[in-house]
Amino acid sequence: MKVTSTPGPRAADGAAADGGSAALLAARGLTVDFARHGRTTRVVDGVSFDVGAGEFVGIIGETGSGKSVSLRAALRMLPRNGTLAAGTSEFGGADLQALPARELRRLKGARIGFIPQQPWSALNPVVRLDRQFRQVGRAHGRSRAWTDRAALEMLERVEIADPRRVLAGHSGQLSGGMAQRVVIAMSLLLAPELVVADEPTTALDVTVQREILDLLSRICHEDGKSVLVVTHDLGVVSHYCDRVYVMRAGRVLEDGPVGEVFAAPRHEYTRSLVEAAGAGDLEDTDGSEGEAS
Numbered sequence: 001m002k003v004t005s006t007p008g009p010r011a012a013d014g015a016a017a018d019g020g021s022a023a024l025l026a027a028r029g030l031t032v033d034f035a036r037h038g039r040t041t042r043v044v045d046g047v048s049f050d051v052g053a054g055e056f057v058g059i060i061g062e063t064g065s066g067k068s069v070s071l072r073a074a075l076r077m078l079p080r081n082g083t084l085a086a087g088t089s090e091f092g093g094a095d096l097q098a099l100p101a102r103e104l105r106r107l108k109g110a111r112i113g114f115i116p117q118q119p120w121s122a123l124n125p126v127v128r129l130d131r132q133f134r135q136v137g138r139a140h141g142r143s144r145a146w147t148d149r150a151a152l153e154m155l156e157r158v159e160i161a162d163p164r165r166v167l168a169g170h171s172g173q174l175s176g177g178m179a180q181r182v183v184i185a186m187s188l189l190l191a192p193e194l195v196v197a198d199e200p201t202t203a204l205d206v207t208v209q210r211e212i213l214d215l216l217s218r219i220c221h222e223d224g225k226s227v228l229v230v231t232h233d234l235g236v237v238s239h240y241c242d243r244v245y246v247m248r249a250g251r252v253l254e255d256g257p258v259g260e261v262f263a264a265p266r267h268e269y270t271r272s273l274v275e276a277a278g279a280g281d282l283e284d285t286d287g288s289e290g291e292a293s
């Protein structure tokens with residue numbers, strides 16, 4: 001994959017300087033409180049980010065820095081004990097925080113695909129996979145025939161061998177990598193414009209991780225989709241993303257084109273991430289046109 005290093009200003013407030021109102025997903029000032037053991041803790045504080053059309057954006061930071069919570073806040077997917085204390089998020093100009101729940105559900109399945117950390121969390125072990133695809137199709141007004149055809153096509157695109165047999169089976173028969181391919185196929189079923197992936201490969205073996213990411217990136221590039229990926233792996237961001245937001249302790253420390261941020265980090269923390277990752281992970285971030293293997 002090409003890693004671009006678009007020249008341009010680097011924003012200081014966590015929002016992309018070049019994102020502006022044209023962004024497909026725009027989050028501004030997200031601030032999240034969690035109630036825990038009778039106390040309220042602020043875990044995300046004023047986080048802003050943009051994802052433009054066709055852009056691959058990464059959010060990176062150590063465990064607990066607030067990456068997942070920011071992403072979930074933007075998509076109105078916070079757990080019960082989490083509250084959005086401040087901030088806004090828009091998708092294609094629609095206010096995600098104000099949309100009626102039904103419209104939000106419709107938009108999320110059809111225009112925003114979500115890939116979770118654990119494929120198993122998105123699959124029901126006791127329901128045949130073809131039925132699970134049909135449930136997704138039905139929820140969005142698609143016929144059974146349409147869904148069956150689309151599911152087969154998507155499983156082929158994610159390189160599942162013998163997709164008919166897989167569809168007639170259950171998720172428990174799949175390896176982790178196969179299960180994540182099925183989840184990717186399901187999340188892409190309705191051709192969403194944006195794919196949001198929360199540490200999509202941490203549950204998988206290292207070799208499988210790369211295969212899955214290559215596949216996801218290829219399909220999303222071919223179809224011109226936007227991707228927002230949350231990861232603690234600098235190699236993933238440097239290899240697959242155009243722009244990056246670096247998070248620590250619930251805030252965005254810096255953001256910008258991947259090549260620029262990692263080649264000349266402004267923040268000490270980003271510098272330490274780069275140093276810890278070592279040169280091997282940064283082979284593609286020099287602003288030149290590195291190709292993924």
Ligand SMILES: Nc1ncnc2c1ncn2[C@@H]1O[C@H](COP(=O)(O)OP(=O)(O)OP(=O)(O)O)[C@@H](O)[C@H]1O
Nearest residue numbers: 034036043062063064065066067068069070079081
């Ligand atoms: N449901 C919850 N209730 C209380 N606190 C939570 C909840 N979910 C997350 N947190 C807290 O919010 C903070 C940010 O968590 P978050 O999951 O966003 O981190 P992260 O950067 O995505 O890390 P990881 O890579 O481990 O997922 C952490 O301190 C976490 O303990």
